[in-house]
Amino acid sequence: MGRLSGFKYREVVKKLRTFGFVFDRSGTGSHEIWRQLNTGRKITLPHHPGDMKEGTLHAILREAGIEVDAFLNA
Numbered sequence: 001m002g003r004l005s006g007f008k009y010r011e012v013v014k015k016l017r018t019f020g021f022v023f024d025r026s027g028t029g030s031h032e033i034w035r036q037l038n039t040g041r042k043i044t045l046p047h048h049p050g051d052m053k054e055g056t057l058h059a060i061l062r063e064a065g066i067e068v069d070a071f072l073n074a
Contacts, residue, residue: 001054002054003068003072004054004057004058004061004068004071004072005051005054006051007051007052007057008050008051008052009045009046009047009048009049009052012045012052012057012060013045015071015074016034016043016045016064018074019036019064019066019070019074020036020037020038020039021034021035021036021043021064022034022035022036022037024042027044030046030047030048031044031045031046031047032044032045032046032047033045036064039065041063041064041065043060043063043064044060044063045060
């Protein structure tokens with residue numbers, strides 16, 4: 001298990017909010033579009049039960065421009 005494993009949707013949302021992301025709109029299926037207000041950057045966030053896959057979370061952080069260490073320390 002890596003450093004990004006074991007995060008649930010609610011935990012990820014709480015940390016993303018500290019970086020200025022807010023819910024923008026619903027996406028297709030059980031996905032949501034979140035936007036960073038100061039940069040306008042958009043990310044797609046899956047809203048699934050259970051733990052988020054480590055690779056998925058890593059891709060979301062890359063799309064958001066957030067370093068893994070910064071995310072873990074938020």
